[in-house]
Amino acid sequence: MGTHTAEQPAPVADLSVPTRTGLLIIGASQSGVQLAVSLRALGFDEHITLLGDEDHRPYQRPALSKEFLQGTVESESLIFRSNEYWAEHNVDLVKGEYIVRIDRDADGSGIAHASSGRHFPFKRLALTVGARARKLEIDGGDLDGVLYLRNADDALALKARVGDAQDVVVIGGGFIGLEAASSLQKMGKNVTVLEFGPRLVGRAVGEETAEYFLQAHRARGLDIRLNTSAARLTATDGGRSVAGVELQDGTLLPAQIVLVGIGVIPNTQLAEQLGLTVDNGIVVDRYALASDGTTVAIGDCANMPNPVPGAEPGERIRLESVNNAIEHAKVAAYSLTGRREEYAGIPWFWSNQADLKLQIAGLCNGYDRTVLRSDEERGKFSVLYYRRGQVIAADCVNAPLDFMAVKNALAKGRNIPADAAADPATPLKTITTDS
Numbered sequence: 001m002g003t004h005t006a007e008q009p010a011p012v013a014d015l016s017v018p019t020r021t022g023l024l025i026i027g028a029s030q031s032g033v034q035l036a037v038s039l040r041a042l043g044f045d046e047h048i049t050l051l052g053d054e055d056h057r058p059y060q061r062p063a064l065s066k067e068f069l070q071g072t073v074e075s076e077s078l079i080f081r082s083n084e085y086w087a088e089h090n091v092d093l094v095k096g097e098y099i100v101r102i103d104r105d106a107d108g109s110g111i112a113h114a115s116s117g118r119h120f121p122f123k124r125l126a127l128t129v130g131a132r133a134r135k136l137e138i139d140g141g142d143l144d145g146v147l148y149l150r151n152a153d154d155a156l157a158l159k160a161r162v163g164d165a166q167d168v169v170v171i172g173g174g175f176i177g178l179e180a181a182s183s184l185q186k187m188g189k190n191v192t193v194l195e196f197g198p199r200l201v202g203r204a205v206g207e208e209t210a211e212y213f214l215q216a217h218r219a220r221g222l223d224i225r226l227n228t229s230a231a232r233l234t235a236t237d238g239g240r241s242v243a244g245v246e247l248q249d250g251t252l253l254p255a256q257i258v259l260v261g262i263g264v265i266p267n268t269q270l271a272e273q274l275g276l277t278v279d280n281g282i283v284v285d286r287y288a289l290a291s292d293g294t295t296v297a298i299g300d301c302a303n304m305p306n307p308v309p310g311a312e313p314g315e316r317i318r319l320e321s322v323n324n325a326i327e328h329a330k331v332a333a334y335s336l337t338g339r340r341e342e343y344a345g346i347p348w349f350w351s352n353q354a355d356l357k358l359q360i361a362g363l364c365n366g367y368d369r370t371v372l373r374s375d376e377e378r379g380k381f382s383v384l385y386y387r388r389g390q391v392i393a394a395d396c397v398n399a400p401l402d403f404m405a406v407k408n409a410l411a412k413g414r415n416i417p418a419d420a421a422a423d424p425a426t427p428l429k430t431i432t433t434d435s
């Protein structure tokens with residue numbers, strides 16, 4: 001390190017033209033963290049800035065609707081990596097900075113501007129900006145006590161209020177809504193779930209699985225109302241706090257908390273401002289490169305070619321799962337180190353609701369046949385999805401062996417003949433075939 005005397009003043013950095021080196025990762029969560037970790041594992045030696053707008057060290061979200069909400073895990077155990085890890089790996093972790101604008105030159109380098117006024121120069125850019133909760137836009141939607149569950153602050157706000165609440169209405173019968181509803185019910189709350197559509201969990205699972213969850217939750221005492229939407233929220237406390245939900249048919253449900261889980265919107269604002277192609281997420285190629293050929297975009301914010309072997313040509317997909325964030329980050333890490341590697345493995349997903357442990361292997365889009373394997377006595381249930389005779393996905397509840405068998409078959413391009421799969425007593429791995 002050099003020293004400077006009074007005769008030789010230290011050079012003053014020209015802040016108007018910051019040196020544009022290194023990689024800037026915007027979004028410090030599942031995919032951003034994995035990208036930084038994978039890059040270092042591949043020997044990427046340029047400086048990395050991992051920047052996010054949340055005030056917390058990067059943490060895992062899945063527990064927010066499950067163990068963390070129920071109070072069975074501490075926040076510290078959700079943190080991905082220690083401060084020491086980031087320091088040792090030459091990654092600058094920047095918290096609490098929200099990027100509002102990016103200026104960029106033709107070579108792809110540029111400067112990201114935060115709402116605080118700070119700016120972050122970069123040579124390469126990664127967008128790992130995820131998705132935000134869709135807002136409930138009805139009368140009373142902004143009352144105190146109307147809550148969401150996308151990030152740690154949301155979970156802390158819910159936990160802070162839950163002690164004083166007896167009645168909770170969950171709006172939205174998707175994964176997050178059902179997980180949170182099960183957790184809140186376990187915590188002794190009187191929970192009602194309102195689902196606008198004719199079945200639970202939208203298009204993420206097939207009809208049999210949706211029906212299974214409906215019956216299983218009802219049998220466990222959860223009040224689930226399908227084809228039901230909230231017309232408006234009523235208020236108490238001088239019009240400040242939520243008091244109830246009025247349904248379209250005029251029914252009034254008391255609620256000290258209304259938890260909204262009606263899906264997410266991918267964060268594409270920065271990509272749009274950069275002129276990147278956007279269509280239900282930031283459009284990327286098989287190597288996680290956006291339309292400019294240099295920015296990588298991965299995880300919940302990215303719309304990518306369907307990576308499942310045998311997918312229809314041109315089929316695209318935006319996935320919201322931990323496994324996808326991790327695998328997609330690995331693809332991007334290869335791209336940033338000059339290699340071309342495609343998505344490895346089969347997309348998979350899990351959701352824990354009460355004692356129901358759902359694991360999904362593959363993507364069921366475009367299936368033309370299902371095979372049901374149900375073992376009521378053991379509380380196991382699986383649905384296998386087929387397209388033109390080839391297994392493409394499975395939903396497995398408390399059936400990890402079925403899940404593993406389908407996931408392995410998909411990864412190896414093998415099949416599990418539908419007729420043989422229908423007998424729940426036959427282990428699927430014993431009937432897997434080469435085509």
Ligand SMILES: Cc1cc2nc3c(=O)[nH]c(=O)nc-3n(C[C@H](O)[C@H](O)[C@H](O)COP(=O)(O)OP(=O)(O)OC[C@H]3O[C@@H](n4cnc5c(N)ncnc54)[C@H](O)[C@@H]3O)c2cc1C
Binds near residue numbers: 051054063350
């Ligand atoms: C409650 C909950 C439970 C879940 N449970 C499961 C589960 O059981 N299984 C499963 O597979 N998946 C689950 N998921 C989904 C999983 O957590 C997500 O798929 C994963 O977090 C996606 O990671 P990501 O990094 O792509 O995006 P995100 O996790 O959304 O992270 C994006 C980050 O970027 C930040 N950001 C956005 N814009 C800016 C900006 N302009 N400047 C700075 N920072 C910005 C955001 O604040 C956020 O911190 C769950 C999600 C939630 C919310």
